[in-house]
Amino acid sequence: MKAILQLKEINFHWHRKDPPLFPSLNLTVPKEKATALLGPNGTGKTTIMDMALGWRHPQGGQIELDGRDIQQWNPRKRGQFMALVPQDETIYFDYSVLEYILLGRAPYLPPLGSPGSEDKQIAEEALKEAGIIHLANRKVSRLSGGERQLVLLARALTQQPQLLLLDEPASHLDLHNREKILKILEKLNRKGISLFFSSHDPELVMRLADHAILLKEGSVIHAGDSRDVLNERNLTELYNVPVRIARVEDRRVLVWGD
Amino acid sequence: MSSKRAVIIKNLILLFLLIALAGGSLLLGRYPHPGFLNPGDLATDPIARNIVMNLRLPRIITAIILGSTLALAGLVFQTILGNPLVEPGFLGVSQGAAFGAALVIILNIKNPLAVPLAAGLFALIALILTWSLARFIRYGGWIIRLILAGIIISALFSSGLGILKYLADPLSQLQEITFWMMGGLSGVGWQELKYILPLTLPPLILIVIMRWRLNLLSMGDRTAHALGISPILEKNFFLLIAVIATATVVAYCGIIGWIGLIIPHIARRLAGSDTGKSVPAALLSGGIFAIISDDIARTVTTGEIPLGILTSLAGALIFTVLMICTPLRKHA
Numbered sequence: 094m095k096a097i098l099q100l101k102e103i104n105f106h107w108h109r110k111d112p113p114l115f116p117s118l119n120l121t122v123p124k125e126k127a128t129a130l131l132g133p134n135g136t137g138k139t140t141i142m143d144m145a146l147g148w149r150h151p152q153g154g155q156i157e158l159d160g161r162d163i164q165q166w167n168p169r170k171r172g173q174f175m176a177l178v179p180q181d182e183t184i185y186f187d188y189s190v191l192e193y194i195l196l197g198r199a200p201y202l203p204p205l206g207s208p209g210s211e212d213k214q215i216a217e218e219a220l221k222e223a224g225i226i227h228l229a230n231r232k233v234s235r236l237s238g239g240e241r242q243l244v245l246l247a248r249a250l251t252q253q254p255q256l257l258l259l260d261e262p263a264s265h266l267d268l269h270n271r272e273k274i275l276k277i278l279e280k281l282n283r284k285g286i287s288l289f290f291s292s293h294d295p296e297l298v299m300r301l302a303d304h305a306i307l308l309k310e311g312s313v314i315h316a317g318d319s320r321d322v323l324n325e326r327n328l329t330e331l332y333n334v335p336v337r338i339a340r341v342e343d344r345r346v347l348v349w350g351d
Numbered sequence: 352m353s354s355k356r357a358v359i360i361k362n363l364i365l366l367f368l369l370i371a372l373a374g375g376s377l378l379l380g381r382y383p384h385p386g387f388l389n390p391g392d393l394a395t396d397p398i399a400r401n402i403v404m405n406l407r408l409p410r411i412i413t414a415i416i417l418g419s420t421l422a423l424a425g426l427v428f429q430t431i432l433g434n435p436l437v438e439p440g441f442l443g444v445s446q447g448a449a450f451g452a453a454l455v456i457i458l459n460i461k462n463p464l465a466v467p468l469a470a471g472l473f474a475l476i477a478l479i480l481t482w483s484l485a486r487f488i489r490y491g492g493w494i495i496r497l498i499l500a501g502i503i504i505s506a507l508f509s510s511g512l513g514i515l516k517y518l519a520d521p522l523s524q525l526q527e528i529t530f531w532m533m534g535g536l537s538g539v540g541w542q543e544l545k546y547i548l549p550l551t552l553p554p555l556i557l558i559v560i561m562r563w564r565l566n567l568l569s570m571g572d573r574t575a576h577a578l579g580i581s582p583i584l585e586k587n588f589f590l591l592i593a594v595i596a597t598a599t600v601v602a603y604c605g606i607i608g609w610i611g612l613i614i615p616h617i618a619r620r621l622a623g624s625d626t627g628k629s630v631p632a633a634l635l636s637g638g639i640f641a642i643i644s645d646d647i648a649r650t651v652t653t654g655e656i657p658l659g660i661l662t663s664l665a666g667a668l669i670f671t672v673l674m675i676c677t678p679l680r681k682h683a
Contacts, residue, residue, distance in 0.1 A: 172579020173579065176577060183571065185433040185434070186569055187619075187623075187624045188566075189625075196567055196578060199564075199579055199580060200580075207562075208563070252578070252579075
């Protein structure tokens with residue numbers, strides 16, 4: 094199993110005097126797989142995403158992107174290799190969807206450059222991929238929550254990345270939009286794009302992930318093939334509530350609580 | 352929706368307007384009588400030629416530089432700070448410049464270069480103090496810290512200015528300080544332009560060339576980082592060149608309010624929020640606004656109305672109309 098991203102013996106704390114959020118964290122994201130980072134709220138999933146992105150620096154340990162220390166990556170090359178789909182984003186100005194998506198071409202442009210017709214074509218392809226080409230000229234401020242999430246995904250695709258980081262990709266979407274984004278992510282993964290997404294929703298992870306990493310109290314408690322890792326015992330241990338897994342047709346569904 | 356072609360046409364119209372206004376303003380004045388000068392007189396009347404070439408021309412060029420600089424710096428500040436209600440004086444620059452000018456007036460230094468030099472110097476000192484203080488503030492991200500530090504340093508220079516005004520001779524120095532602060536272009540000629548151009552043109556050209564990248568900086572720092580750029584480095588670069596240009600025009604023209612606040616709003620309404628399109632619109636609209644204001648300032652009365660009063664009056668009225676006609680958020 095070849096790794097696209099590795100966090101090795103990560104020591105991270107917010108303030109020097111505080112106990113560490115991660116005393117010594119190790120995790121591996123395999124290449125060309127869909128990997129889920131699953132854990133209860135407040136366990137530091139977003140912080141891990143930020144460190145994977147090279148945006149937040151741990152006090153100790155090493156982060157390797159495609160076998161190279163993330164700090165040694167040229168920012169533009171890093172932007173061509175890895176893209177982020179944030180949970181949401183504050184947008185202060187009223188861009189059209191196409192203008193907004195084109196920002197994803199930044200890693201390919203020189204400092205004095207601006208997007209040309211080829212970039213526009215790539216952006217339109219990304220909009221088609223995300224199924225929102227009809228929104229190209231709509232203002233971002235007038236989109237629904239589900240449409241916004243798809244726009245954020247399309248912008249990341251405009252970066253033509255090999256690794257896509259997704260921070261809680263479907264956490265505030267309705268069932269229709271959840272299904273839509275899930276299908277798109279499955280398709281991208283089949284095309285060979287590695288996915289690394291955080292979630293607190295085991296059912297989403299069961300649907301999408303090949304590989305699952307279970308995070309609790311600053312450590313990885315279980316990691317491996319998602320079919321093996323996502324069992325009743327591990328999920329009960331993760332959430333501190335009794336969890337049962339039932340089968341409905343060929344799907345596994347979760348039943349929790351006493 | 353502002354399509355690319357529509358925006359180009361609008362910008363061409365603005366450019367034509369700017370050139371026409373500049374040409375018309377060359378002929379507009381109170382010599383030999385209030386109104387327009389006959390262009391034919393330029394060949395025969397040496398006084399008319401002298402007035403046009405040595406008084407009006409440098410003044411009109413300065414007005415364009417002033418308006419374009421404040422408008423573009425305002426757009427840079429609003430975009431980077433993610434706040435459509437900020438303007439270029441935000442980092443202590445305006446108050447620092449006013450303090451410097453007042454200090455020279457109080458010290459009775461009569462060299463004509465002393466006021467702009469001191470204003471420019473103290474504008475830069477204010478900027479350096481703001482920057483340094485922001486590094487020590489332990490609250491919020493870098494931009495919030497910069498704004499907080501800017502408020503503190505502005506307040507400090509403002510109180511210093513108050514002390515200088517209190518100490519000033521009320522019959523001469525206090526008037527001079529007040530007039531300087533109200534701003535104007537009456538003291539600007541070719542000599543002054545020689546100092547203004549090298550400090551304003553390079554920043555303006557850089558902002559125009561790199562205009563598309565400003566969009567990236569309006570995103571959060573984390574997003575900008577994920578898009579493969581170094582957000583803090585680039586934000587600092589843009590803020591620094593915008594402030595240097597602003598400090599230069601403030602040093603020579605005094606404090607001219609509102610251009611840096613309203614012109615970016617007008618530019619976004621004309622060309623859209625994409626800075627690739629709104630930067631040229633702001634550059635041209637700023638020049639147009641400043642020329643019209645200065646034309647009114649120098650021709651309506653026999654004396655001269657301070658430019659800052661006119662820009663504030665027009666700015667307040669236009670801003671009211673903009674805000675009443677459309678909610679701020681929509682066109683922010």
